[in-house]
Amino acid sequence: MTALVRARGLVRAFGGRRAVDGVDLDLLPGRRLSVVGPNGAGKSTLLRMLATLLRPDTGTIELVGHDIGARAQRARPHLGYLGHDPLVYLDLTAWQNLELFGDLYGVPALRERIPEALSRVGLLPRAHDPVRTFSRGMAQRMGIARLTLHEPTLLVLDEPYTGLDAQGARLLDDLLAGFSTGGRGAVMVTHELTRAVELADEVMVMRAGRSVGRMETAGLGAAAFADRYRELTS
Amino acid sequence: MNPAMARQLRALLTKDLRLELRTRETAVAMGLFALVGMVIFQFAIGTRTDDATPFAGGIIWATLALTAVLGVGRTWVAEREQRVLDALLAAPVPRLVLMSARAVALVLYLLAVQVVVVPLAMIFFVREGSFADLGLTVVVCLLADVAIALVGALLASMSVFSRARELLLPVLLLPSLIPVVIAAAGATHAVLGPAHALDEYWRYCVFLAVYAVVFGLVAFATFDHILDD
Numbered sequence: 001m002t003a004l005v006r007a008r009g010l011v012r013a014f015g016g017r018r019a020v021d022g023v024d025l026d027l028l029p030g031r032r033l034s035v036v037g038p039n040g041a042g043k044s045t046l047l048r049m050l051a052t053l054l055r056p057d058t059g060t061i062e063l064v065g066h067d068i069g070a071r072a073q074r075a076r077p078h079l080g081y082l083g084h085d086p087l088v089y090l091d092l093t094a095w096q097n098l099e100l101f102g103d104l105y106g107v108p109a110l111r112e113r114i115p116e117a118l119s120r121v122g123l124l125p126r127a128h129d130p131v132r133t134f135s136r137g138m139a140q141r142m143g144i145a146r147l148t149l150h151e152p153t154l155l156v157l158d159e160p161y162t163g164l165d166a167q168g169a170r171l172l173d174d175l176l177a178g179f180s181t182g183g184r185g186a187v188m189v190t191h192e193l194t195r196a197v198e199l200a201d202e203v204m205v206m207r208a209g210r211s212v213g214r215m216e217t218a219g220l221g222a223a224a225f226a227d228r229y230r231e232l233t234s
Numbered sequence: 235m236n237p238a239m240a241r242q243l244r245a246l247l248t249k250d251l252r253l254e255l256r257t258r259e260t261a262v263a264m265g266l267f268a269l270v271g272m273v274i275f276q277f278a279i280g281t282r283t284d285d286a287t288p289f290a291g292g293i294i295w296a297t298l299a300l301t302a303v304l305g306v307g308r309t310w311v312a313e314r315e316q317r318v319l320d321a322l323l324a325a326p327v328p329r330l331v332l333m334s335a336r337a338v339a340l341v342l343y344l345l346a347v348q349v350v351v352v353p354l355a356m357i358f359f360v361r362e363g364s365f366a367d368l369g370l371t372v373v374v375c376l377l378a379d380v381a382i383a384l385v386g387a388l389l390a391s392m393s394v395f396s397r398a399r400e401l402l403l404p405v406l407l408l409p410s411l412i413p414v415v416i417a418a419a420g421a422t423h424a425v426l427g428p429a430h431a432l433d434e435y436w437r438y439c440v441f442l443a444v445y446a447v448v449f450g451l452v453a454f455a456t457f458d459h460i461l462d463d
Contacts, residue, residue, distance in 0.1 A: 052326050076326035087321035089312060091256045092249065103245030104325040106238050130256070146321065 002065045004154045004185040005050060010059035012045050014095040019045040020056070021209035029155075029183040032176060034196035034217075036189075037206035040069055043189040044158055046206070050121045050187055051081040063089045064153055075190050077105060080152030084162045086143025093122050094142055097131060098149055101124055105150035117145040121171060137165025144171055155186035161195065173199060193229060195220040235331075242327050245337035251342070253312055260308040261343045268351045271297035276358045291361035291422030295378070295415045298344070300431060301351075302411065303404050305343050306386035309336055310394045319394070329458045333387050335451075340383035348375045358424050370425040370435065373414045377442035378418040384449040385410045391460050417441045 005027035020042040026034050028065075035043050049061060050056040052072040061068045063075035081087070088097040098117055102110040111177045118124040121141040131139055140163045149156070160172055176199045179186045190196050196203050197217045198216045203225065206215040217225075235243070254260055275293045286293075295379050305434035313319040322332065352371055360367075389406045393399040424431045 051320070073326055073328065079324060081324040083317075085317040085319060088316075089253065089318055089320055090250065090316045091253050091312070096249070098250060100245050100249045101321070101325065103241050104322075104327050106241065106326075191303055202408065210247055220378060 001028060004031075004063065004064055005187065006062040007050070008060050008083065010028075010046065010056045012042075012049060012054060014045075016120075018042075019136075020049070022059075022163065022208075023209075023211050025050075025187075025204070025211075027185050027187060029185055030064065031202065032179055032186040032188070032200040034188050034190055034200035034203045035111050035206060036191070036193060036196045036203060036229065041206040042205050042209040043159050044148040045097050045209075047156055047158045047189050051158075051194065052076055053081075061132040070193075073173060077150065079156055080147045080150070080154070081156045082143050082160045082188055083158040085133070086139045086146070087144055088139070088142050090139075093128050093130050094118055094134075094145070095127045098144065098145060101146050102149055105148050105212055106132065111151060116223075117149050120148070122167060123146045135165070139162045141168040144175065153184050155188070157186065157188040157190075159189055159191065161190065161192060167190060171174045176182050176200075193226050197222050197225045205229060207233050239328060239331050240301055242331045243335050246327075247334065247338055250335065250339040251431075253338075254343075257312075259311075260305055261346045263308070264305045264343055264347045265350055267304050268297050268301040268347050269354070271300065272351060272354055273359060280358050283360050285438065286359040287361050288423065289429060290355060290426050291419040293359055294355045294422055295419040297351065297355075298348065298378075298418075299382070299408070299411045300414045302340075302344060302382045302386060303407055305340055305347075306382075306390050306407055307400065309340070309390035309401055310366075314394070323461060327460045328370065330454060332451055332461065333391060333457045336387035336390065337380075337383040337451060340386055341379045344379040344382060348379075348444075356426070367425050371422055373439060374418050374421045374425075374435075377439055377446065378414050381414045381442055381446040381449065384446060384453055386387070388449065388453045388457065388460070391457065394461070413443065413445055417445070 002087055003026050005023040005025055007023065010020050011018060011025045012218055023046060035046065037043050045054065049056050052068050052075060066075040066077050094112055098114045099110065101114065107113055115124055118127050121144050123138060123141060123145065134142060142222055161169055163170060165197040176186055188200065197220060202214060202216055275297065278290055279293065297389065313322060352375065386407060389403060393402045396402050417438045421435050424435035424438065
């Protein structure tokens with residue numbers, strides 16, 4: 001079985017400080033991994049490397065069977081990346097944004113797919129309004145529509161619940177639940193320990209650029225994990 | 235360029251034009267800047283000489299080069315300010331397509347400015363211009379715009395992650411445009427000037443074409459690496 005993510009010995013430094021320092025990571029299809037840790041632990045840097053936005057100084061990453069050092073472009077169609085922000089153009093309408101990203105990802109039957117995607121996130125009535133006129137929560141839901149339009153195999157999510165309204169949070173919960181099937185998977189950085197346990201199959205704890213603990217969430221309650229997290233990060 | 239890349243290029247270009255139509259932040263600012271530049275030159279030179287024709291080529295291209303700096307400086311601004319750059323870079327778009335879309339958009343903005351500025355400059359500074367001269371000037375504009383856009387898109391993309399990009403970009407771009415300004419001003423002078431030196435005009439045009447091809451090849455060879463961290 002081809003791993004969705006296979007990373008070995010990842011190191012990335014900024015100005016002499018190692019933000020990520022020798023991290024190994026594997027994610028098999030049907031699995032969801034939460035990455036937690038205090039501020040400055042290197043979570044977002046790790047995620048940006050997995051999203052092909054940063055190259056590691058040393059180490060290798062294979063995404064969906066493609067070595068991204070040599071063939072990042074082949075891995076990118078399989079990735080869906082969402083950060084703190086919706087990553088859409090505020091001055092374009094919701095429809096125009098999805099049209100753009102649909103074309104960039106080569107999505108077939110785009111005219112049918114766009115209303116479906118907007119309907120899923122409850123934004124179809126606002127399809128032709130500029131995203132700038134949306135509330136923060138609506139804009140983040142727009143980001144979810146962009147994220148899922150091309151049906152990615154691997155979700156790479158960096159604090160995706162930031163700014164989401166209740167409807168958006170439910171949508172994202174459901175989306176992540178769906179990524180435990182069909183050969184898909186997800187890696188999510190979050191500060192919310194409860195969500196990290198409830199929405200993932202595994203949790204990885206990072207501190208000072210290193211992975212200091214990795215555990216299955218099955219049978220692990222949020223309270224027990226919070227205790228374990230404090231031990232690992234103190 | 236395969237059909238998938240053509241679709242991506244068309245989508246990126248449509249996006250740029252839609253953003254410009256909605257915000258009017260680039261072409262309109264460039265147009266106003268160029269107009270003000272022309273008026274300043276008219277007061278500084280046009281009113282102090284009986285025949286400013288020998289200076290017309292230089293005035294036009296000095297103004298357009300500075301206008302181009304303004305336009306190139308706006309490149310990637312929407313992506314940075316609206317934090318979309320990560321989504322574009324994570325998408326399966328060859329970096330060369332990203333740069334080509336930027337370059338084509340810049341050519342269109344420059345042409346939009348020139349539609350207003352070049353005829354105005356002919357009225358201000360050229361004593362006996364003709365429609366044939368204007369036609370030959372259009373060829374110079376097209377060649378120079380492609381050269382400016384390729385260099386501009388390349389340098390704008392190189393400086394996109396730099397914190398000092400507002401300072402860095404003009405410092406890098408203006409010296410790079412000196413050969414374009416010299417050749418374009420020379421070609422324009424050759425066709426608008428009293429000598430009407432067509433041989434000289436074509437030599438400058440060939441130089442502009444070669445410059446564009448060279449920077450096109452540099453962009454082709456390097457652009458995949460420029461935006462990849």
